[in-house]
Amino acid sequence: MKIAGIIFLLFVSLSGMAQQAESPKEYVIKAWNEFQLPEKGAIKAILAQRDQIIRYLKANNAAVEAEQENGAQAIRRAADLYDEGKDAQLKSSEIKKLLKGVDLSTKEFVNCTSLEYVIEDYFGLKAVAEGAPVDQAWGSMWFNTTVETIGNKYDYQRYRQILELNNPELSLAYLSCLRSVFRYNGYTKGLDEIRPLFDKNMPEGALKDEINGLYKSYEHLKQGNVAPAFTLKDFRGKEYSLSDYKGKVLVIDVWATWCGGCIAKLPKYMEMAGKYKDRDDIVFITISIDDKGAYNSWKYALPRLKLMGMTNLLASKGECTFQKDYNITGIPRYFLIDKEGKIVSVYAPTPGKDFEALIDMTLQK
Known part of the structure; x- marks a missing residue:
């Protein structure tokens, strides 16, 4: 009975150790969570930490995923x-050495923790190494974008x-973000x-079909196309x-009385309009998407x-097709239409310097 008891206890002990044993991937995550970044020589410390873990993984025949x-x-x-636009001034050679630590063409890479952030950081650093300005290299249309934003190249x-x-x-893991690109930017030159x-x-598969559907439904609103016609009334009934x-x-x-963000930006829109008040080749208007029942609130x-x-x-x-024709899924939206009635942008920037630059460029044509 004693021998049997000892064997049983040994079995329980070994089982517990097996349950507590870390997988190679868990070891990696723990090691990095415990890593303390020094104030000086940060990139050298990061590379040294990575190489030290590589040696451990190789010694233990760890899988590629780790x-x-x-x-x-x-x-x-x-x-x-x-972070926050700081320029760490890393050397291009240091960044390239860092990026060699992953292989985006492998299945194992897709299993990385917080994959979408890793992808954006990889390409952000890659762009910096190739000379991109730090404040632009990460773009602005990130995977988890849930607010209106304009992407860059x-x-x-x-x-x-x-x-x-x-x-x-x-x-499949990352490009579902194209849904948001269409929502907040429309059919852009980059998407084209x-x-x-x-x-x-x-x-x-389903994702490709969905994105192709967005291409088709937004295609009529791309730059250079004739803007969808509309006939609307003002509060006096004039068309x-x-x-x-x-x-x-x-x-x-494009706004509505129930849209707090729209109302907050109206003064900037009016200020921008005021800068062009002496020109007779440009017109600023507003179009509200308030329901018919809210007519008086709007008026x-x-x-x-x-x-x-x-x-x-x-x-x-229900009174017109304007919202459908212009794929109005969120407001405020800003349009810029040229003298020939063609779309410059129906997803123009918020009123400010970027929008004004786009207007000035259009006026010069």
């Missing part, structure tokens, strides 16, 4: 050096390079440029059509919001 996790963790720590560069890798698991590659390399503005650049603020909001100095139109759902 090696990819190690490289990913190192990349995240290096990217932290650039580095966002589209990231999408393109992911597609070029032709790693189905990676594309990656479309052939998307058709070629994106794995067949205005898009065609009435031919020969002039048309700027539109009496106009003087209160000091909008009586410009044309204000109402585009209630």
Whole structure:
């Protein structure tokens, strides 16, 4: 009985040790969580930590997944050096050495912790190494974007390079973010440029079908296309059509009385309009998407919001097709239409310097 008892206790003890034993990936994550970044020589310390863990993994015949996790963790720590637009001034050679720690073409890479952040940090650092400004290298259309934002060329560069890798698991894991790109940016030049590659390399399935559906539903709103026609009324019942503005650049603020963000930005829109008040080749108007039942709320909001100095139109759902024609899924939205009635942007920037630069460029044509 004693021998049997000892054997039983030994078995329980060994079982407990087996349950407590770390997997190689868990070891990597723990080692990086315990890593203390020094104030000086940060990148050297990160690379040394990564290489030390590599030696441990090789000595223990660890799977590729743990090696990819190690490289990913190192990349995240290096990217932290650039938080809030700081320029860590890392050498291009140091960044390239760091990026070699992962292989985005492998299935194992896709299993890295916080994959979407790793991808964005990888391509952000890569762009910095290639000379991109630090405040632009990470783009602004991130995987977890839930607010209105305008992307830049580095966002589209990231999408393109992911597609070029032709790693189905990676594309499926990350490129669902294209939904938000369409929502907040519409059919952009960048989306148009990656479309052939998307058709070629994106794995067949539900996600590809959904994104292709977005391409089709937003295609009519891309730059250079004729803007969808509309005829709407102001609070006096007078009709205005898009065609009435031919020969002039048309700027539109799409808003509603129930939209706090829209109302907060109206003063900036009015200020921007004021800068062009002496020109006869540009017109600023507003179009509200308030429901028909809120007509009076809209009508009496106009003087209160000091909008009586410009044309204000109402585009209630069910009364016209304006919201459907322009894929209005969120507001405020800003339009810029050229003198020929063609779209410059129906996802223009918030009123400010960037929007004004776009207006000035359009007026010069």
